Amino acid sequence: MPIVFPPTNRSTAELFRRTGELAAQEAWERSGSSAGSPVERTAAAPPPTVPAVPLDQGRPAARRGPRSGTSASRPRIRSAPGRTRSPGTVGPRALLSGGSERRVAGYEQLLAEVARQRSALEDGHRALDRARRALAEREGTLLERELRIRAAEEELDHRRRSIASREKDVQELEALSHRRPLPSLAGAHRVSPPPPPTEDEAGRRPLGSVGPGGPTPPEVAGAPWAIGREMGPALTFLGQRLHRFGDRLPTGNSRLDDLLLGGLPPRSHVVLVGDAFVGKEVALYSFIAEGLRRSEPALLVTANRTSREVARSLGLVMPGFDLAEQRGQVVWVDASGNGTPEGQNRFAPRDPDDTSGLLASLDRAARTAVAASPHGRFRVGFLGLSAVLAHHAERENFQFLQSVLGVLKPLQALAMYALEAGALTEHQVESFLGRMDGAVLFRQDRGRTLLSVKGFGQVATREWVECRATDRELILGSFALERIR
Secondary structure: OOOOOOOOOHHHHHHHHHHHHHHHHHHHHHHHOOOOOHHHHHHHHOOOOOOOOOOOOOHHHHHOOOOOOOHHHHOOOOOOOOOOOOOOOOHHHHHHHHHHHHHHHHHHHHHHHHHHHHHHHHHHHHHHHHHHHHHHHHHHHHHHHHHHHHHHHHHHHHHHHHHHHHHHHHHHHHHHHOOOOOHHHOOOOOOOOOOOOHHHHHOOOOOOOEEEOOEEOOOOOOOOOOOOOOOOOOEEEOOOOOOOOOOOOOOOOHHHHHOOOOOOOOOOOEEEEEEOOOHHHHHHHHHHHHHOOOOOOOEEEOOOHHHHHHHHHHHOOOOHHHHHOOOOOOHHHHHHOOOOEEEEEEEEOOOOHHHHHHHHHHHHHHHHHHHHHOOOOOOEEEEHHHHOOOOOOOOHHHHHHHHHHHOOOOOOEEEEEEEEHOOOHHHHHHHOOOOOOOOEEEEOOOOOOEEEEEEEEOOOOOOHHHEEEEOOOOOOOOOOOOOOO
């Protein structure tokens, strides 16, 4: 299309001409026309006509004189009046604005590309952070597993050493049972067994019975404290003679009976001293269960738990405990203070601080247990004795214990008390132990539970023996040769 330039000076006209040629060339390249280039058509076309305008047209008369040396002397060229641009013509301002829009569009595309790259970079950083956190978590998990494996290896090594030590003890015990002297027992010598009974004596009393000459020991090969309830052949270790006592009564735990060389002396009063949950209660439950199996009624005094709770725990040790209770073989003194009503074979003092009511209930319960026993013997289990003694002065506690022993000692009662050492002072515990016939002490050392006996006369060892308590029994470790080490 033809381009019409406004009247101007020569340099401006040249600029407009070149701009028009560039715009025509770009339009031709976009349209793909083959009718000659726009420059050629522009050169062939006649040059645009610029009308001549008088220099003094429209100016005041005083300023119509000629000027020289400045831009004011240049004539101002104006468009001819009545001249308008055709609809198909393109002005230079439009051409210049079209190039700016293209540059702006290019800049916007570059900014969009930079934004996309920045977003991709941020996504990469976030992915790296997630991977780093995942690796840290995995590293922590691996470290925790390594610590657990090390702990398991240490536990396994400890168990191996324990098994090796027990195996050594068993081998030494087997050597003793086969009457082979051990190098470490150079000072031991065998005691000659008593002469065999005559035919008349053997006919008059059976083997193992108690007669004028004492119990007749059977020929049982083995260690003096071991296996069997009759007295075995005795050995002397370091000048001490060890054998089982035939008159002792079982505790319900065979390993504890071996430690005590047969069990508890008749009509003795024994206290179990230790922290909570070390095995005192289950040892006392086994003691009561053994008496019920031997048709000996049980008198149970509880001051820290209700009778129903104690009955449930006893049912784990002796599944037939509820039947024995229904037959009237169990007498309760419930001093827990939980409002347990009294009934048949059940007495309920007001609370653990009511010592006078507790003693009166104990006296009535003891007479009931004696009446239920065919031979007058019964067993007493006192749970929660610390709850009774903790709130009274030492003088009052002494009087209370004296009264309890005054009620039970004249009777054929075998009693066991559970006492928590932490509830009393050391002096009070020692004073209490001085009134008992024997004590079983518990303590904890480096995660292990240890047991030792005090009193009872002659025992297998008084060293600390490792033990472990479950809901049903107290398990004792090896102690056969502990005393001679």
